[in-house]
Amino acid sequence: MPRPLRTPAFLVGFALGGFFDGILFHQILQWHHLLSLWAPAETLEFQVLWDGLFHAAHYAIAAAGLWLLWLRRGVAGEAGAGRLLAGWAALGFGAWHLLDVGLIHWVLEMHRARIDVANPLAWDMIFVALGIAGLAIGWLFLRRPGGSAGGAVAAALAGLLLVSAPVAALPPREPDPAVAALLEGRMLPAFCAGWTIYAAR
Secondary structure (H helix, E strand, O other), rough: HHHHHHHHHHHHHHHHHHHHHHHHHHHHHHOOOOOOOOOOOOOOOHHHHHHHHHHHHHHHHHHHHHHHHOOOOHHOOOOOOOHHHHHHHHHHHHHEEEEEEHHHHHHOOOOOOOOOOOOHHHHHHHHHHHHHHHHHHHHHHHHOOOOOOHHHHHHHHHHHHHHHHHHHHOOOOOHHHHHHHHHOEEEOOOOOOOOOOOOOO
């Protein structure tokens, strides 16, 4: 059993969970920012800066996972490696969402899934559901006997990261009026960076 692949697969899945959250909920749906409840009076520039730090942390986790996966690539050719990679990546994805809702939403109260609704707990349950689904899928993969080598699964996981990470840097195509007023002819800062860099259009 190629056990050395567990940690890199988990880290890759964890990073994908963070990118999924940041891209979908911070950028596309714009339901919240990382510090929406800690600093509600701050400007959008401030909120985006901290969203950028959030993504930068996930870049570091993703890089660590990919590096370990590369170092242990010889093990990926063993039987059952594909199942193990997929299972532990799904566990990492699920763990991210449960950690996010449990620690960041409920304990630290940095933000909620949606902060502009009467019952934010109901929306937080989306994250709980994503976490449980990830853990269940991972458990099902790991319970299956046998399995093929993991080269294709490792390549697919790396491909997902290489696609999702640049998407985290894209500004919204059609910002809301408040965002448009802030821009004043400039592009939004890259969401993946830990600093704000503006470029003239």
